[in-house]
Amino acid sequence: MSKTVSKEELKDYIGKETGVSDWFLIDQDRINKFADVTLDHQFIHVDPEAAAQTPFGTTIAHGFLTLSMLAHLATSSMLSIEGTKMGVNYGTEKVRFLSPVKVDSEIRARVKLVEVTEKPGNRLLLKNEVTVEINGEQHPALIAEWLTMVFV
Structure with a gap:
């Protein structure tokens, strides 16, 4: 669950981990549904028999599926700001698919607040580094610098 802080307290969290989400299962049904939505039916995602013959040994999630899960995973691990009217996805600075x-x-998701920039119109631009870990694996699935525009 996210922690709520005042606008003034945000600076105290820069460079610090703000939270870690619960584990979330990526099953074949979710992968197949993502393939249907994006029209990306590459065999390494949707054909278990063919994927078994690859170095992965099984089907794998789309990188963009993993990235899209930030909306669910990281949100519970990012700071909430008192008085927020809304927050919107503002994009990413960097995304690296590692495993x-x-x-x-x-x-x-493991989240660290990297930067806070005040913007006109009572807005704050937050940059969070989000690392998506895979249970039992040494290397993360991805690391992204995720931008959120918060209207306070």
């Missing part, structure tokens, strides 16, 4: 997420793996 594949194999079917039936669990992932979670």
Whole structure:
């Protein structure tokens, strides 16, 4: 669950981890549904028999599926700001896909606040470094610098 802080307290969290989400299962049904939505039916995602013949040994989640899960995973681990009217996805600075997420793996997000920039119109631009970890794996699935515009 996210922690709520005042606008003034935000500076105290820069460079610090703000939270870690719960583990979340990436199963074949979710991978297949993502393939249907994005029209990306590459065999390494949706064909278990063919994917078994690859170095991965099984199907893997789309990198963009893993990235899209930030909306669920990281949100619970990012700071909430008192008086927020709304927050919107503002994009990413960097995204690196480091390890594949194999079917039936669990992932979670580890979030660190990197930067806070005040913007006109009572807005704050937050940059968070989000690392998506894979349960039991040494290397993360991805690391992203995620931008959120917060209207306070």
